[in-house]
Amino acid sequence: MRNQSGTGKAWSSDRELVDQILSGSGEHFELLYESYFPRVYRFALKRLRDPGEAEDVTQEVFLTLLSALPSYQGQSSLLVWIFGITRNKVNRRFRRVRPPIDSLDGEGATEARAQAAPTDEAVDARRMLGRCEEIIENELTPLQRRIFHLKHLRRQSIRTIAEALGKSEDAIKANLYRMRRSISDGTPGLETLLRS
Secondary structure (H helix, E strand, O other), X not given: OOOEOOOOOEOOOHHHHHHHHHOOOHHHHHHHHHHHHHHHHHHHHHHHOOHHHHHHHHXXXXXXXXXXXXXXXXXXXXXXXXXXXXXXXXXXXXXXXXXXXXOOOOHHHHHHXXXXXXXXXXXXXXXXXXXXXXXXXXXXXHHHHHXXXXXXXXXXXXXXXXXXXXXXXXXXXXXXXXXXXXXHHHOOOHHHHHHO
């Protein structure tokens, strides 16, 4: 496309514009951006029907262009090539699972909070899991780590663990209790999270 931006600059060929950008010309990239941004945005908006999503896709397209321009061969117009990238970005958005957005009035607010809770809980759970791993690695004895591994990762019974380690079942139970206590004390909120 031989286009003109609002600055009055023009380029004679797509290849020339790409070469100028690849040589480090920020002015030429601005020219590309100003010329194609509205068209890419309209294309994305028409398919996604969400201005925020369309703007995100448009930004992603131009970020991708920065790294993909060296692969432009000129076998199609720059516009067609950019729209190919845009189409791929839009299609990826369609494949993503998006939670429904409800009104924050009345019942919608309760529903939105209920949908947000699992996300908050997942973040808390990841943080707590990291803390649990630290405690297991740094605060449990080698015997306790072995018991933990057999009980919680291999899912063996207390009797099987006792036989494997040559300990009484009561000793295994006592160690499991102490481990649980150490992990729980070192990870505030863990018991509440596990009950929810």
